Every structure is written in C-alpha cells, then in structure tokens.
Amino acid sequence: LGLFPEGERCWDGRRQPFKRTALRLLRDAGVPVVPAAIAGAYPLMPRWRRRVRRGPVTVRFAPPLAPPAAAEDLEAFARRLNRALESP
Numbered sequence: 001l002g003l004f005p006e007g008e009r010c011w012d013g014r015r016q017p018f019k020r021t022a023l024r025l026l027r028d029a030g031v032p033v034v035p036a037a038i039a040g041a042y043p044l045m046p047r048w049r050r051r052v053r054r055g056p057v058t059v060r061f062a063p064p065l066a067p068p069a070a071a072e073d074l075e076a077f078a079r080r081l082n083r084a085l086e087s088p
Contacts, residue, residue: 002036003022003025003026004022005018005019005022005023005026005081006018006019006022007019007021007022009047010042010047011047013042013043013046015082015085017078018078018081020074023068023074023077023078023081024074026067026068026077027067027068027070027072027074027077029067030067031067032064032065032066032067033064033065033067033068033081034061034062034063034064034065035061035062035065035081035084035085036059036060036061036062037059037060037062037085038057038058038059039057039058039059039060040055040056040057040058041057043055044057062084062085063084065080065081065084068080
C-alpha cells in the first residue's frame with residue numbers, strides 16, 4: 001500500500017508536515033514502514049499545471065522502519081520518518 005502522509009501535493013516543492021491521520025494509520029497497521037522519497041517530480045507537474053512535462057525523477061527507498069509502538073507519540077514517529085527520508 002502506498003501512502004502519501006502529507007495528504008496532498010505541495011504548492012512550492014517542499015515537503016509538508018505529515019497529517020496526523022496518516023501517521024495514526026501507519027501506527028495502527030502494525031506493519032513495517034518503508035519510507036520512499038520522490039525527487040524531481042515537482043518541476044514536471046506543479047500543482048497549477050494540467051499537463052505533465054518529461055524529465056528525470058528519482059525514487060529513493062530507505063530501509064524499513066519498525067512499526068511504531070502503540071504508545072509511541074505520533075510526533076516522535078514523524079521525526080523518525082523524516083530522518084529516514086533525509087538520510088542518503
């Protein structure tokens with residue numbers, strides 16, 4: 001299952017804060033989370049464009065994260081997920 005935890009496409013190309021509902025869904029699923037970062041897609045189809053341009057897009061997968069514990073604070077899980085997406 002693919003999930004975009006930001007909830008929508010961004011307006012400026014920067015990563016947005018994760019939605020609490022998405023974080024709760026990931027926590028409650030109880031399965032490992034494989035973070036994936038998509039780079040280069042924003043210039044090919046900014047939010048206000050109707051057509052997709054051609055160009056290079058990179059998808060990078062981070063190592064799987066252990067499922068968040070039921071008691072883990074959602075903010076702590078969001079920080080852990082962000083660190084996984086930022087590391088090379």
